[in-house]
Amino acid sequence: MAYRYLNIENVGKRYQTPNGALDVLESLDLRIENHEFVCIVGPSGCGKTTILNLIAGFESPTSGRLTLLDEPIEGPGSDRAVVFQEASLMPWMNVQSNIGLPLKVKHVSKEERAAKVEPLIDTVGLKGFERHFPWQLSGGMQQRVGIARALAMDPQIILMDEPFGALDAQTRESMQESLVDIWSKSKKTVVFITHSIDEALVLGDRVIVMGSRGTGVKDDIHVDLDRPRDSTTVPFNELKKHIRELLVN
Numbered sequence: 212m213a214y215r216y217l218n219i220e221n222v223g224k225r226y227q228t229p230n231g232a233l234d235v236l237e238s239l240d241l242r243i244e245n246h247e248f249v250c251i252v253g254p255s256g257c258g259k260t261t262i263l264n265l266i267a268g269f270e271s272p273t274s275g276r277l278t279l280l281d282e283p284i285e286g287p288g289s290d291r292a293v294v295f296q297e298a299s300l301m302p303w304m305n306v307q308s309n310i311g312l313p314l315k316v317k318h319v320s321k322e323e324r325a326a327k328v329e330p331l332i333d334t335v336g337l338k339g340f341e342r343h344f345p346w347q348l349s350g351g352m353q354q355r356v357g358i359a360r361a362l363a364m365d366p367q368i369i370l371m372d373e374p375f376g377a378l379d380a381q382t383r384e385s386m387q388e389s390l391v392d393i394w395s396k397s398k399k400t401v402v403f404i405t406h407s408i409d410e411a412l413v414l415g416d417r418v419i420v421m422g423s424r425g426t427g428v429k430d431d432i433h434v435d436l437d438r439p440r441d442s443t444t445v446p447f448n449e450l451k452k453h454i455r456e457l458l459v460n
């Protein structure tokens with residue numbers, strides 16, 4: 212029997228809007244395994260962020276159910292960390308304190324916090340910047356702090372909503388490399404939303420292609436390409452073409 216790590220089962224999500232009910236997801240079935248790096252692409256408004264919010268427990272499904280390790284997801288929990296497009300750092304806290312914030316909230320002692328934060332600073336490549344404040348960091352560095360803060364919670368799953376969307380192309384590429392490195396070392400499960408087909412193919416073990424709102428999953432592609440991924444190869448570009456066709460049709 213398949214190991215059910217994260218299971219999204221027959222999930223529907225309806226929002227009530229001033230113009231009436233809006234069915235964003237209908238009968239969505241998705242199974243994500245432990246340690247997988249899953250990217251979700253799809254047209255604007257198809258429900259990508261809604262899926263992430265449901266996994267995070269910020270929203271509840273209107274029908275169906277979500278389980279993590281066979282336990283129902285009924286609200287936010289420290290087993291799931293979220294990284295948004297904006298790092299949302301505390302401006303009055305330095306890098307070290309921002310990363311250690313989730314531990315402080317959990318009343319972890321100062322010494323234990325320092326011991327946990329130090330290797331994370333190294334992991335995200337911010338050694339030497341421990342005492343810098345967010346306003347002294349570039350966008351990419353701020354996002355590195357956001358990723359380290361997510362790792363500090365030691366979650367089972369990291370949920371990422373367009374985390375590199377606001378970065379310039381070069382920084383974005385280097386962040387993608389770093390993320391793959393962090394993921395392969397930390398063995399976390401990652402669910403990553405992006406508008407970029409290239410980004411999905413550079414990062415994902417799987418790329419879930421969503422159709423327009425309410426139509427669900429169009430394809431679930433296992434990306435069987437060697438890492439680090441080379442976007443100039445024929446197999447990479449064949450997959451890219453396939454996904455692009457799915458998105459326009």
Ligand SMILES: Nc1ncnc2c1ncn2[C@@H]1O[C@H](COP(=O)(O)OP(=O)(O)OP(=O)(O)O)[C@@H](O)[C@H]1O
Pocket residue numbers: 226227228233235253254255256257258259260261262424
């Ligand atoms: N809380 C809410 N109340 C009402 N409607 C909502 C709510 N959240 C999202 N929606 C609507 O649901 C639809 C799906 O939104 P969602 O943010 O999940 O899409 P998305 O695929 O992430 O879009 P994008 O790629 O543009 O970020 C949109 O039409 C959005 O306006």
